[in-house]
Structure formats: C-alpha cells, structure tokens
Ligand SMILES: Nc1nc(=O)n([C@H]2C[C@H](O)[C@@H](COP(=O)(O)O)O2)cc1CO
C-alpha cells in the first residue's frame with residue numbers, strides 16, 4: 110500500500126515558495142513565490158531581493174528613513190515579480206502562483222498581463238492597504254482567482 114503522508118500538490122508548491130523565501134535578505138519580511146502550470150509543473154520561483162548588480166550589502170534594508178532613498182522600498186524586487194522574470198519559457202497562460210504574501214498592485218498588473226489565472230497566498234497581512242485593495246480589485250476584474258492556502262499544520266524538517 111502506498112505511503113499516505115506524502116505532500117499534496119498545494120503543500121508541495123507552497124513548501125517551495127516557503128523554501129525560496131529563506132533566500133531573502135529582508136530582515137522584516139521574507140517572501141517566496143512559485144509559479145506552476147495547469148498540469149502541475151513548476152515553471153519558476155522567486156523571492157524578494159535587490160536587483161542584480163545592486164549589492165544587498167550596500168543597499169538599505171530599513172523600512173523607514175528620513176530620506177526615502179535610504180529605505181528599501183524604491184529598490185527591492187518583489188518575489189512575485191522575480192518569479193515572473195525568472196521564467197525562461199514563453200507561456201504562462203492559466204498558470205497559478207503560490208506566494209507566501211498577497212501580491213501588491215504592481216506585481217498584480219504584471220501577473221495579469223502574463224496570463225496567470227490563480228493566486229494562492231499564505232499571509233494577507235497588508236490586506237487593509239490601498240495596494241492590496243487595488244490588487245484584489247484588478248484580480249476580480251481580470252478573472253484571476255485568489256485563494257488562501259489552507260495550512261495543514263505539519264512541520265517539515267530539512268536537515269541541510
Ligand atoms: N507581495 C509582496 N511581495 C514582496 O516580495 N514584498 C517584499 C518587499 C519587501 O522586501 C518586503 C515587505 O517589507 P515590509 O514592508 O513588510 O517590511 O516584502 C512585499 C509584498 C507586499 O505586497
């Protein structure tokens with residue numbers, strides 16, 4: 110008889126998003142994303158980080174600063190955008206993105222334009238911000254389904 114405690118598809122893909130988030134250098138919020146085709150093939154992954162060539166030792170990680178130029182927000186590339194940009198293929202039509210944090214309005218525009226049809230998200234901690242409210246409005250208009258991930262409360266330990 111087959112093993113029963115294998116990872117279901119949703120768990121596997123959100124697990125990969127969570128593992129990708131572990132690559133983030135952001136001291137406050139690590140985000141990971143995994144893009145999956147209609148037939149459950151992993152197409153791309155990403156996490157939030159500074160753009161290529163912009164050293165994550167030199168660019169700021171602060172959330173606030175007297176000078177906006179000394180805070181992270183003008184520079185950091187979101188996990189969802191990185192996952193889109195890391196994709197080397199040509200067809201994201203009807204793909205699903207698993208993300209550990211609900212997408213912002215800017216990533217949402219790019220997700221919609223790329224053909225992503227579903228967003229499965231873990232945290233929605235910024236749900237009351239204009240960015241997320243706008244993101245949901247656009248997803249609703251564009252027919253992009255968004256579904257909270259159902260936690261299974263299982264710990265998976267990886268010994269590295
Ligand atoms: N959906 C998202 N994906 C992301 O990759 N991010 C990134 C941008 C920042 O590096 C960090 C959020 O920082 P903070 O405001 O929680 O300290 O997560 C943020 C959001 C929120 O919309």
Ligand SMILES: [Zn+2]
Pocket residue numbers: 187188189190212213214215216217
């Ligand atoms: Zn974003």
